[in-house]
Amino acid sequence: xxxxxxxxxxxxxxxxxxxxxxxxxxxxxxxxxxxxxxxxxxxxxxxxxxxxxxxxxxxxxxxxxxxxxxxxxxxxxxxxxxxxxxxxxxxxxxxxxxxxxxxxxxxxxxxxxxxxxxxxxxxxxxxxxxxxxxxxxxxxxxxxxxxxxxxxxxxxxxxxxxxxxxxxxxxxxxxxxxxxxxxxxxxxxxxxxxxxxxxxxxxxxxxxxxxxxxxxxxxxxxxxxxxxxxxxxxxxxxxxxxxxxxxxxxxxxxxxxxxxxxxxxxxxxxxxxxxxxxxxxxxxxxxxxxxxxxxxxxxxxxxxxxxxxxxxxxxxxxxxxxxxxxxxxxxxxxxxxxxxxxxxxxxxxxxxxxxxxxxxxxxxxxxxxxxxxxxxxxxxxxxxxxxxxxxxxxxxxxxxxxxxxxxxxxxxxxxxxxxxxxxxx
Amino acid sequence: xxxxxxxxxxxxxxxxxxxxxxxxxxxxxxxxxxxxxxxxxxxxxxxxxxxxxxxxxxxxxxxxxxxxxxxxxxxxxxxxxxxxxxxxxxxxxxxxxxxxxxxxxxxxxxxxxxxxxxxxxxxxxxxxxxxxxxxxxxxxxxxxxxxxxxxxxxxxxxxxxxxxxxxxxxxxxxxxxxxxxxxxxxxxxxxxxxxxxxxxxxxxxxxxxxxxxxxxxxxxxxxxxxxxxxxxxxxxxxxxxxxxxxxxxxxxxxxxxxxxxxxxxxxxxxxxxxxxxxxxxxxxxxxxxxxxx
Numbered sequence: 146x147x148x149x150x151x152x153x154x155x156x157x158x159x160x161x162x163x164x165x166x167x168x169x170x171x172x173x174x175x176x177x178x179x180x181x182x183x184x185x186x187x188x189x190x191x192x193x194x195x196x197x198x199x200x201x202x203x204x205x206x207x208x209x210x211x212x213x214x215x216x217x218x219x220x221x222x223x224x225x226x227x228x229x230x231x232x233x234x235x236x237x238x239x240x241x242x243x244x245x246x247x248x249x250x251x252x253x254x255x256x257x258x259x260x261x262x263x264x265x266x267x268x269x270x271x272x273x274x275x276x277x278x279x280x281x282x283x284x285x286x287x288x289x290x291x292x293x294x295x296x297x298x299x300x301x302x303x304x305x306x307x308x309x310x311x312x313x314x315x316x317x318x319x320x321x322x323x324x325x326x327x328x329x330x331x332x333x334x335x336x337x338x339x340x341x342x343x344x345x346x347x348x349x350x351x352x353x354x355x356x357x358x359x360x361x362x363x364x365x366x367x368x369x370x371x372x373x374x375x376x377x378x379x380x381x382x383x384x385x386x387x388x389x390x391x392x393x394x395x396x397x398x399x400x401x402x403x404x405x406x407x408x409x410x411x412x413x414x415x416x417x418x419x420x421x422x423x424x425x426x427x428x429x430x431x432x433x434x435x436x437x438x439x440x441x442x443x444x445x446x447x448x449x450x451x452x453x454x455x456x457x458x459x460x461x462x463x464x465x466x467x468x469x470x471x472x473x474x475x476x477x478x479x480x481x482x483x484x485x486x487x488x489x490x491x492x493x494x495x496x497x498x499x500x501x502x503x504x505x506x507x508x509x510x511x512x513x514x515x516x517x518x519x520x521x522x523x524x525x526x527x528x529x530x531x532x533x534x535x536x537x538x539x540x541x542x543x544x545x546x547x548x549x550x551x552x553x554x555x556x557x558x559x560x561x562x563x564x565x566x567x568x569x570x
Numbered sequence: 571x572x573x574x575x576x577x578x579x580x581x582x583x584x585x586x587x588x589x590x591x592x593x594x595x596x597x598x599x600x601x602x603x604x605x606x607x608x609x610x611x612x613x614x615x616x617x618x619x620x621x622x623x624x625x626x627x628x629x630x631x632x633x634x635x636x637x638x639x640x641x642x643x644x645x646x647x648x649x650x651x652x653x654x655x656x657x658x659x660x661x662x663x664x665x666x667x668x669x670x671x672x673x674x675x676x677x678x679x680x681x682x683x684x685x686x687x688x689x690x691x692x693x694x695x696x697x698x699x700x701x702x703x704x705x706x707x708x709x710x711x712x713x714x715x716x717x718x719x720x721x722x723x724x725x726x727x728x729x730x731x732x733x734x735x736x737x738x739x740x741x742x743x744x745x746x747x748x749x750x751x752x753x754x755x756x757x758x759x760x761x762x763x764x765x766x767x768x769x770x771x772x773x774x775x776x777x778x779x780x781x782x783x784x785x786x787x788x789x790x791x792x793x794x795x796x797x798x799x800x801x802x803x804x805x806x807x808x809x810x811x812x813x814x815x816x817x818x819x820x821x822x823x824x825x826x827x828x829x830x831x832x833x834x835x836x837x838x839x840x841x842x843x844x845x846x847x848x849x850x851x852x853x854x855x856x857x858x859x860x861x862x863x
Contacts, residue, residue, distance in 0.1 A: 250610040397697025400720040538827040
């Protein structure tokens, strides 16, 4: 009797273990085609909006079913990387500026050239969109869906309180106004500092905009091949940035991440905030529109501002069995109409030329500042972080710790720059 | 023949352990000796001790500082968690009205995620608008708010405090359960022998629940060393690397830099250190038992 029970038990176990194999064998036989879509910039409201677009697509294409996978934001890039490296069958994935090189290195993305060439909306894409698509090996491995570009958020009411009626046009003006407003005894400070969590994305733009000849391919290099921070202009700018921290920022700013930064802006304790357009929604929920505005980033001593464009888009993994259908869905998600709707709710900048021309939403109000930045190449020069360098992923931590050390007076400007130069060597 | 059946019954559990614990651990240990970076898997190769070398000689993120931080983080948290948890268990031992409800409230913290606790405490300790600063200023202890998380001297203390808060219920639950198993006769006998409450505590309570004390301290040690969530949410290892422990640096290597090789090297270092610690600890505990007898 016991023998039989054991045999039965083992049999059930084996069947259980094998059940995915049987299921996989029968899935394709009947019913609609299933496409798996993995998003990575997961947030509840954004996921809801993607679901809406999926429903719209499925209503038009009853033979296709899209399964959305939404890993929690903190682990999403890693989760997707692991899914790709274990060759799971995925069809559409959200690729980000800092993951595209890695995916291409590991041969996980399909070249989208033929699809883009045949797409009737291909000519409508912004030059920036094309550049972002071709980030790696000059080959479009993704279709960008939106951009993040920095703008300067300003609390006009706080400025008015201290008698300022004009907006800062240069970095020097921004720093001077921030310091003039600051009164530590009344808990008033000028600048919404970023001390942790990719803090370099704010500090390095402000600092390096003083350097006249930054290379468009790598923000940390000059056109004549020098390390950007080692130039005399950058040395001075780093010192000015430290001075800004000392005289216009709460000492706690060293530990400020995104939420502390935005919170200080909303409470009015720091009326200047450098942030991306996806912050607009959060600020708009908390503040009346007459209390704040967004203006283009201040111009550096070089007469220009170097801006990086953060982006994310959709790509097709090489494991997909239905790349043509996947492209059909991608081209639907990112057609001009859906892309504009998506960006209106989510916040960042859309990717089609026609959207800016036709939709007043993106050329008026706070979005006016980003339109200016994107259409004035003399003053606003787009540059790239060295995304394809294997050292880039480690830069955030090294910059954060060395910059904190500099801000807290443990190291000198020269020592900090030396450690950055050594890192990038 | 009959015996063999029982052996077979162990197979599923063993398979499970092998598949989900031993193989991944072995895989991680192997990875520590490989150049294994998701950034470019085509460069995957064995590289000897390079990962350990890179981690230990990192110029920007001092390994000595990380080790020191880990030790301070461990003992700063463990000692207070234990003392307060033991006190809590003693307080909750005698029945009083509403004890069940009170116990549930006290132990609630244990059920929260470390990351969520970290975010909450980061706001409490905020150097500008934080509740702690506000209270201290209102009471008159402080004149100006201080940066609990941005001052390198205070940061470690400020992440240890929530960790103590988080760990106290664990010791409370475990020691309370142990206390409730001490037979009353022992106390009665002690009273007959003329023992006061201190004597009862030292000669009856502690020896009786010692196995629980020993095992909970060992467990908690491992958990504290492997608990990066709070620090990750509150300071990200800063300011100036002052709250960076081995576990947070491992997370940084794996999740931020995609460097599974160096991450695993740190993992192996943690494993070896804990192993040595456990042996020494159990040896000391054994020795002290002999002394008592």
